[in-house]
Amino acid sequence: MRLINCGKIMRLLSLPLLVGFLGLLFACKGGQSPAEKVYVPPGKLDSYYAFLSGGHSGQIGVFGLPSGRLIKMIPVFAPDVAIGWGIDEGSKEIMGGYIWGDAHHPALSETNGDYDGRWLFINDTANGRIARIDLKDFVTKEIITLPNVGGNHASPFVTPNTEYLVGATRFSIPVPNRDVPIETYKENFNGVIAFVSVDKDTGHMENAFQILMPPFDYDLADAGKRVSYGWAFFSCYNSEEAYKDLEVEASQKDRDFIAAVNWKAAEEAIKEGKYKEINGVKVIDPQEVKGIVYFLPTPKSPHGSDVTPDGKYIVGGGKLAAVVTVHGFEKMQEAIKKGDFDGEVMGIPILKYESVRVAEVPVGLGPLHTQFDDQGYAYTSLFVDSAIAKWKLGTWEVVDKIPVYYNIGHLAAVHGDTVKPRGKFVLALNKIAKGRYLPVGPSHPESAQLIDISGKKMEMLLDFPTPVEPHYGQIIDATLIKPELVYPLDQNKDPYAIKSADQARVERNGNRVDVYMIAIRSHFTPNILKFEEGDNVYFHITNLEQDVDITHGFGINFSNVDMQIEPGETKTVKWVAEKPGIYPFYCTNFCSALHQEMQGYIEVASKNSK
Ligand SMILES: [Cu+2]
Numbered sequence: 001m002r003l004i005n006c007g008k009i010m011r012l013l014s015l016p017l018l019v020g021f022l023g024l025l026f027a028c029k030g031g032q033s034p035a036e037k038v039y040v041p042p043g044k045l046d047s048y049y050a051f052l053s054g055g056h057s058g059q060i061g062v063f064g065l066p067s068g069r070l071i072k073m074i075p076v077f078a079p080d081v082a083i084g085w086g087i088d089e090g091s092k093e094i095m096g097g098y099i100w101g102d103a104h105h106p107a108l109s110e111t112n113g114d115y116d117g118r119w120l121f122i123n124d125t126a127n128g129r130i131a132r133i134d135l136k137d138f139v140t141k142e143i144i145t146l147p148n149v150g151g152n153h154a155s156p157f158v159t160p161n162t163e164y165l166v167g168a169t170r171f172s173i174p175v176p177n178r179d180v181p182i183e184t185y186k187e188n189f190n191g192v193i194a195f196v197s198v199d200k201d202t203g204h205m206e207n208a209f210q211i212l213m214p215p216f217d218y219d220l221a222d223a224g225k226r227v228s229y230g231w232a233f234f235s236c237y238n239s240e241e242a243y244k245d246l247e248v249e250a251s252q253k254d255r256d257f258i259a260a261v262n263w264k265a266a267e268e269a270i271k272e273g274k275y276k277e278i279n280g281v282k283v284i285d286p287q288e289v290k291g292i293v294y295f296l297p298t299p300k301s302p303h304g305s306d307v308t309p310d311g312k313y314i315v316g317g318g319k320l321a322a323v324v325t326v327h328g329f330e331k332m333q334e335a336i337k338k339g340d341f342d343g344e345v346m347g348i349p350i351l352k353y354e355s356v357r358v359a360e361v362p363v364g365l366g367p368l369h370t371q372f373d374d375q376g377y378a379y380t381s382l383f384v385d386s387a388i389a390k391w392k393l394g395t396w397e398v399v400d401k402i403p404v405y406y407n408i409g410h411l412a413a414v415h416g417d418t419v420k421p422r423g424k425f426v427l428a429l430n431k432i433a434k435g436r437y438l439p440v441g442p443s444h445p446e447s448a449q450l451i452d453i454s455g456k457k458m459e460m461l462l463d464f465p466t467p468v469e470p471h472y473g474q475i476i477d478a479t480l481i482k483p484e485l486v487y488p489l490d491q492n493k494d495p496y497a498i499k500s501a502d503q504a505r506v507e508r509n510g511n512r513v514d515v516y517m518i519a520i521r522s523h524f525t526p527n528i529l530k531f532e533e534g535d536n537v538y539f540h541i542t543n544l545e546q547d548v549d550i551t552h553g554f555g556i557n558f559s560n561v562d563m564q565i566e567p568g569e570t571k572t573v574k575w576v577a578e579k580p581g582i583y584p585f586y587c588t589n590f591c592s593a594l595h596q597e598m599q600g601y602i603e604v605a606s607k608n609s610k
Helices: 006-028 034-038 089-095 182-188 263-271 329-338
Strands: 048-053 059-065 069-075 107-111 114-124 129-134 139-145 164-168 191-198 205-213 217-223 231-237 255-262 276-278 281-284 293-299 302-307 313-318 324-328 341-345 348-351 357-361 367-372 377-382 387-392 398-403 408-414 423-430 446-452 459-466 473-477 505-509 512-520 523-525 528-532 536-543 552-556 562-565 570-576 581-586 599-605
Touching: 034 446, 034 459, 048 408, 048 423, 059 459, 069 139, 089 139, 089 570, 107 473, 114 473, 139 205, 164 205, 164 217, 164 231, 191 217, 205 263, 231 263, 231 302, 231 313, 255 263, 255 302, 255 313, 263 281, 293 313, 293 324, 293 329, 313 329, 313 367, 313 377, 324 329, 329 348, 367 408, 377 408, 387 408, 423 473, 512 552, 536 552, 536 562, 562 570
Parallel strands: 205 281, 217 302, 293 348, 302 367, 408 473, 512 536, 528 599
Antiparallel strands: 048 059, 048 473, 059 069, 107 114, 114 129, 129 139, 164 191, 191 205, 217 231, 231 255, 255 293, 276 281, 302 313, 313 324, 324 357, 341 348, 367 377, 377 387, 387 398, 408 423, 423 446, 446 459, 505 512, 512 523, 536 570, 552 562, 552 581, 581 599
């Protein structure tokens, strides 16, 4: 019998020693481990909200950072059966008859060039729209259509006080749209740059004005800020004006453009009546009104058009180039004054490349999109290299590069497109994740990677999967958003709201039946309902709860009706009594110990039974 097990003691001692040693190592390096940097202990909250577009799912993902935890999907352009988005009457009306959208670029509202936490906007590339989500409750409140805009891609970037959201054509079309031969593309098709105004109190959006443009493909945009306030910059490719085989035909020229739009001058032109109305929108034709738009030549098929936080430079990411091109706003102003032009397209002067370019930064292959930090550095995503390059504004030197997995599209830094970037993190939004997660069949999830940018060298911290397909993101300091947790019942102004069980009732008018119903733990009132075959029934349900997170659901068996009603909220849903029979309904959102008992019955009588 051994009295002392030396090996065991050594093993027991070695683990704490190893942990201590590693701890000391990180402490000596003056930092935490990657795991510590992203760890948010149970019960604690993340420090940042990340809003990532959901691409052709038509939704927006809300993630917490630095943990990367998915907190919520906000339905915008597509139905969500869990909460009844696209099912209840209110959301059906907002969706405007479409059941899909292609959500690309979330944009937070700004005050004085920085995020203010009020609203989130997002474009629909497919059906030419912009949506507004209120960050008081993370619900889509409004969707506006931008007439004349085919494929609203370069959208909805905001001006520094959210005076405007911009939109622009990706797929040029005849304006107004009409039947013309596709082969007459150059003569008959146009791009459009659109400005949508936002009411500063309500957030309500209106089509303010548009500018007719040559039939290029407009890609991304950023508003001028500080010194360049009053301008907006749109990247565009396909200056070849190709309409087929774009892969080859739209990649011929060495340089395409960034279109610089003086929106203050456009406002003046509108005031002076220098526009024509097309499909109800005031449209400026640059052939008739000068001084509104200029083209900055930019290599090659530029994607990103990003204005530096001081507003002095416009960074173009030419996706088929190996450099980012930096244009100077001051140089641009001088060149305009001097008339330093190199021809024009559709009445729009092309500024001389050498007169506006400040630097070409050799970041690497396939630069797409640039964000900024609080230390004077820029971060550019490189699709072909599958990397992010960090480079210094002013000296234009590349100081660091980090690989990402795989093939990054956009990237988002904390307040990274505002006048006040916060540094800390950049999020790589990767398009082709290839094996980063447990396999789930042929389609792999997209992937986000969180990178620490607080030090000299970038440090990879975390991978997390993202639902289809985060084109772009916005990352905001969480303290700037203060959502309402309950809708105060006394402020419920819904015309169909009832405030107590004794107001619950059924009203019939011909074959329209209005049911005024309440939901409160753990019953509906009324819960026995009798209709006739063919009745159009409108359920107006008020959730009388005023406690946090006591949401009720309302689902009818053998139907497509389901929705969620939040505390203090009233929602209306239509159900047609198509066939005689018995239809149970129940609370679909777990609410209490007697949730299972929260149910009722509908009896539909046959027309012939009378
Ligand atoms: Cu319930």
